[in-house]
Structures are given as C-alpha cells and as structure tokens.
Amino acid sequence: MAQEPIAVDETLIEAVVRTFYARIRKDYMLGPIFEEHIHDWEPHLQNMFAFWSSVMLHTNRYNGRPMPKHVVLPIDAAHFDHWLEIFKNTVEELCVRVDAELFMKKATQIAHSLELGLAFNNKVLLQPGERYIRNKDHAL
Numbered sequence: 001m002a003q004e005p006i007a008v009d010e011t012l013i014e015a016v017v018r019t020f021y022a023r024i025r026k027d028y029m030l031g032p033i034f035e036e037h038i039h040d041w042e043p044h045l046q047n048m049f050a051f052w053s054s055v056m057l058h059t060n061r062y063n064g065r066p067m068p069k070h071v072v073l074p075i076d077a078a079h080f081d082h083w084l085e086i087f088k089n090t091v092e093e094l095c096v097r098v099d100a101e102l103f104m105k106k107a108t109q110i111a112h113s114l115e116l117g118l119a120f121n122n123k124v125l126l127q128p129g130e131r132y133i134r135n136k137d138h139a140l
C-alpha cells in the first residue's frame with residue numbers, strides 16, 4: 001500500500017537537521033570543511049532549524065544570508081553532489097516519500113543557486129546545465 005503523506009513539522013525538521021549534520025561531521029570530504037568554520041555546533045543547528053522551517057513551512061524564522069558564507073569555501077560541484085547525497089539518504093530514512101521528495105526538491109534548488117553564486121564569485125559565469133569544477137578549465 002502507498003505511504004500516506006504526513007505533514008512536515010518542526011519536530012521532523014529538527015530530526016532531519018540533527019541526523020544530517022551528525023553524518024556530515026563524520027564525512028571524509030565535508031566534515032573537515034564544516035569543522036574548520038563551525039566551532040560551536042548548537043547555535044549552527046538552531047540556525048539550520050530556522051532555515052528549514054522557513055523553507056518547508058514558510059515560517060520566516062530564518063533571516064540570514066547563506067550566499068556569503070558559501071562563496072568563500074573551497075568547494076565545487078563534487079561537494080554539492082556529495083552534500084545532496086547525504087541529505088537524500090537522511091530524508092529518505094526519516095520521512096515518508098512525498099516529504100523526502102519535497103525536502104530534496106528545495107535542497108537541490110538551493111544547492112544549485114549556491115553553486116552558481118560560488119562560480120560567479122570566482123569569476124566564472126556558468127552556462128545552463130554547466131557545473132562548477134575547480135582546476136579544470138576554471139581558475140581556483
């Protein structure tokens with residue numbers, strides 16, 4: 001029988017965020033980048049609850065600016081793909097399918113816009129469908 005959708009709420013968002021960042025912190029590729037920038041994790045997690053609450057529930061609880069925080073990081077398409085893979089595994093484990101799909105749709109859109117901004121900040125104007133890959137034909 002098909003799974004029934006359940007409404008996303010703050011409790012589910014908190015579980016997704018806590019599980020996701022626990023995995024990120026242990027990840028070989030992304031863990032060191034986060035640990036270098038985040039020294040006190042609880043405020044970051046609280047900020048991420050507010051962010052996902054605003055994205056998924058339109059609560060306006062988040063009023064930060066993610067772009068400047070990301071354009072300075074040593075990341076490219078491979079990091080975004082890996083971030084999305086860990087996020088996908090997390091939401092597929094914790095949410096019913098429709099909710100997992102909605103989380104993924106939003107995460108994929110935001111990751112894409114962060115990648116465009118990151119490329120632009122590194123003087124690369126990505127064409128539609130093009131990915132930002134460092135050390136290929138783009139300068140670091």
Ligand code: HEM
Nearest residue numbers: 033034037047051064065066069075079080083107110111
């Ligand atoms: C390669 C992928 C990513 C890496 C390595 C990364 C890394 C980071 C780091 C290190 C911070 C903390 C920055 C600081 O406080 O100095 C941060 C903040 C944040 N990230 Fe990411 N991130 C990635 C992708 C994403 C994606 C895909 C999203 C959204 C779907 C996202 C949303 C945010 C938000 C909302 C903040 C908080 C910004 C603020 O209000 O200060 N990140 N990220």
